Amino acid sequence: MSVQSPSPRLFFEAVSAYEKTEAIRTAVELELFTHIASGKRTPPEIAQACQACQASPRGIRILCDYLTVQGFLIKHNDRYELTADSSFYLDKNSPAYLGKTLEFLHTPKLRECFHRLTEAVRIGGTALPEEGTVSHDNPIWVEFARGMVGMMRLPAKLLADLVKEDTNKPLRILDVAAGHGIFGITIAERYPQARVTALDWRNVLAVASENASQAGISQRYSLLPGSAFDVDWGGPYDLVLLTNFFHHFDVPTCEKLAAKAYAALAPGGRALTLDFIPEADRISPAHAAGFALTMLVATGHGDAYTFEEYRKLFEKAGFAKNEFHALLPTNQQAIVSSKA
Amino acid sequence: MSVQSPSPRLFFEAVSAYEKTEAIRTAVELELFTHIASGKRTPPEIAQACQACQASPRGIRILCDYLTVQGFLIKHNDRYELTADSSFYLDKNSPAYLGKTLEFLHTPKLRECFHRLTEAVRIGGTALPEEGTVSHDNPIWVEFARGMVGMMRLPAKLLADLVKEDTNKPLRILDVAAGHGIFGITIAERYPQARVTALDWRNVLAVASENASQAGISQRYSLLPGSAFDVDWGGPYDLVLLTNFFHHFDVPTCEKLAAKAYAALAPGGRALTLDFIPEADRISPAHAAGFALTMLVATGHGDAYTFEEYRKLFEKAGFAKNEFHALLPTNQQAIVSSKA
Numbered sequence: 001m002s003v004q005s006p007s008p009r010l011f012f013e014a015v016s017a018y019e020k021t022e023a024i025r026t027a028v029e030l031e032l033f034t035h036i037a038s039g040k041r042t043p044p045e046i047a048q049a050c051q052a053c054q055a056s057p058r059g060i061r062i063l064c065d066y067l068t069v070q071g072f073l074i075k076h077n078d079r080y081e082l083t084a085d086s087s088f089y090l091d092k093n094s095p096a097y098l099g100k101t102l103e104f105l106h107t108p109k110l111r112e113c114f115h116r117l118t119e120a121v122r123i124g125g126t127a128l129p130e131e132g133t134v135s136h137d138n139p140i141w142v143e144f145a146r147g148m149v150g151m152m153r154l155p156a157k158l159l160a161d162l163v164k165e166d167t168n169k170p171l172r173i174l175d176v177a178a179g180h181g182i183f184g185i186t187i188a189e190r191y192p193q194a195r196v197t198a199l200d201w202r203n204v205l206a207v208a209s210e211n212a213s214q215a216g217i218s219q220r221y222s223l224l225p226g227s228a229f230d231v232d233w234g235g236p237y238d239l240v241l242l243t244n245f246f247h248h249f250d251v252p253t254c255e256k257l258a259a260k261a262y263a264a265l266a267p268g269g270r271a272l273t274l275d276f277i278p279e280a281d282r283i284s285p286a287h288a289a290g291f292a293l294t295m296l297v298a299t300g301h302g303d304a305y306t307f308e309e310y311r312k313l314f315e316k317a318g319f320a321k322n323e324f325h326a327l328l329p330t331n332q333q334a335i336v337s338s339k340a
Numbered sequence: 341m342s343v344q345s346p347s348p349r350l351f352f353e354a355v356s357a358y359e360k361t362e363a364i365r366t367a368v369e370l371e372l373f374t375h376i377a378s379g380k381r382t383p384p385e386i387a388q389a390c391q392a393c394q395a396s397p398r399g400i401r402i403l404c405d406y407l408t409v410q411g412f413l414i415k416h417n418d419r420y421e422l423t424a425d426s427s428f429y430l431d432k433n434s435p436a437y438l439g440k441t442l443e444f445l446h447t448p449k450l451r452e453c454f455h456r457l458t459e460a461v462r463i464g465g466t467a468l469p470e471e472g473t474v475s476h477d478n479p480i481w482v483e484f485a486r487g488m489v490g491m492m493r494l495p496a497k498l499l500a501d502l503v504k505e506d507t508n509k510p511l512r513i514l515d516v517a518a519g520h521g522i523f524g525i526t527i528a529e530r531y532p533q534a535r536v537t538a539l540d541w542r543n544v545l546a547v548a549s550e551n552a553s554q555a556g557i558s559q560r561y562s563l564l565p566g567s568a569f570d571v572d573w574g575g576p577y578d579l580v581l582l583t584n585f586f587h588h589f590d591v592p593t594c595e596k597l598a599a600k601a602y603a604a605l606a607p608g609g610r611a612l613t614l615d616f617i618p619e620a621d622r623i624s625p626a627h628a629a630g631f632a633l634t635m636l637v638a639t640g641h642g643d644a645y646t647f648e649e650y651r652k653l654f655e656k657a658g659f660a661k662n663e664f665h666a667l668l669p670t671n672q673q674a675i676v677s678s679k680a
Binding site: 006007008009010011013014015016017018019020021022023024025026029030053054055056057058059060062063065066068069070071072075084085087088089090096098101102105106111114115117118120121122123124125151281282283284286289290292293294295296303 | 348353357358359360361362365393395396400403408429430438442454455458460461465623624629635636
């Protein structure tokens with residue numbers, strides 16, 4: 001068999017990829033990484049630590065070996081320890097713990113969306129009723145706000161880097177579909193005179209409000225509950241933040257949002273878009289391009305739009321200039337759109 | 341952010357790995373690769389070809405981009421083509437088509453086993469009733485026999501390479517839990533005087549029988565229906581084949597099988613075991629080691645045993661010599677156990 005022979009490797013990896021998903025989910029559910037972090041090392045020790053879940057040493061041994069194969073653990077003889085990444089992100093006692101993020105990403109409704117991918121390809125949009133996840137007051141966005149805040153701290157810092165204003169400028173900021181609010185909050189932390197208006201469903205704003213409070217900026221933080229499409233945005237603002245929002249909608253709806261942003265901005269104001277923005281080929285970078293599939297299964301008409309598509313819709317809304325920024329090392333990209 | 345910073349990459353890959361599984365499943369279900377192989381190139385062309393499934397061009401475009409990102413397709417402008425691997429394994433008109441294999445690997449019962457991994461870790465075995473997949477006459481083994489035969493042709497050739505007997509020797513072969521029968525059949529094709537007895541459930545033997553017929557060896561092929569544990573194996577045999585069978589059981593049950601093999605062999609006879617046999621560390625090679633998780637979720641007491649564990653149980657049964665063979669480039673390993 002020559003090296004050039006066809007290989008079914010990629011196929012089998014994809015066919016069995018869901019096993020990895022189940023393994024990491026179970027490990028987090030059983031707090032396996034937390035038990036190992038606390039000094040439990042062998043399967044019987046870990047199983048015993050896991051009292052609430054009553055795990056079996058045999059089950060723990062097989063799961064730990066699998067997680068070692070996948071790179072989440074290190075094994076020496078019959079003892080397991082955490083990798084640096086697992087220690088940082090998967091130990092419940094680490095501030096960067098991603099357990100809540102996993103809970104959001106594995107919301108049964110989202111998983112069901114993917115399980116119904118075949119239907120979604122037929123329909124050209126989510127197979128779930130109520131337009132999937134973008135329906136009004138969907139409680140999924142509270143889970144999102146709680147689950148994704150940890151992951152968004154770095155993108156929020158990189159987005160705040162793009163503001164580049166005088167530190168004492170009394171920036172007026174509208175954070176559209178604020179969610180956890182971390183994008184507006186991070187800018188408010190850098191600009192002590194900035195005031196943020198957070199727009200989202202009322203139940204979601206409760207989470208943003210908590211986070212603003214925790215950041216000590218409550219007095220400069222106000223809430224605007226409702227649908228971004230229906231409520232009056234007020235203004236004028238110096239910055240309108242549109243983070244991970246456009247991708248849920250079709251182009252005409254995105255155009256309406258861009259127009260509303262333009263109208264709410266003061267002259268010289270800017271819209272900051274953060275999103276999954278693939279290259280024109282729509283196949284790179286991998287994560288931004290692949291995100292379109294999530295929008296196919298989870299929304300009626302959402303997509304991962306290219307910079308060219310964003311540029312057109314912002315120009316149509318009246319914006320004079322659009323700049324693209326890859327927010328490396330994160331998987332996200334940004335566009336700064338300026339009003340003349 | 342330094343290069344040494346912790347990265348959540350591995351975590352997110354695992355959390356979203358199931359999306360790949362859904363994508364390949366949907367693509368095979370919609371015969372996407374077959375349509376592209378037949379010359380359809382753009383999303384509207386592919387969607388139209390897919391008449392039975394009534395796919396939308398938008399759904400096809402997003403799925404094809406995702407499959408391109410994952411390495412299954414190549415994209416030039418808005419046109420897709422197959423990679424060499426996809427063309428060989430995923431076009432329905434290719435003799436090596438793996439669609440049936442996917443159907444077996446995604447049997448709802450097997451997927452449910454994995455979805456209940458947390459319970460399996462607690463219990464130390466499958467969370468499904470009837471001992472998961474090893475129950476009597478389980479129809480899953482007919483699906484297995486039909487689904488896995490394509491994948492097993494290469495391992496079967498490599499196992500037949502280990503026989504190394506005079507071509508005209510009238511080998512008497514027992515193929516235990518024959519399934520598709522391809523292991524015994526491949527040896528019978530190489531040894532024109534060999535006779536094979538295939539042991540399995542009656543419904544499964546119908547598949548082995550078809551395959552023997554197709555290989556033109558029906559006249560040297562006889563059927564022994566029933567449970568490997570209950571029926572009289574007859575004999576004496578020169579070769580007893582134990583392929584992908586031990587891993588379903590606990591050690592005492594494996595010992596019984598080894599003893600039964602020993603008793604059924606003529607002096608100088610050999611048992612050929614093909615299985616997932618990890619190194620003593622149980623974390624390499626990746627596929628053999630990772631297979632233990634499948635046995636945890638799908639069986640009551642199955643495992644991926646090491647060579648050392650096999651050596652012990654074969655010695656206990658009376659075998660004089662055990663040789664290990666990695667069946668590269670496949671993911672499987674073999675042991676040749678000789679009766680003095």
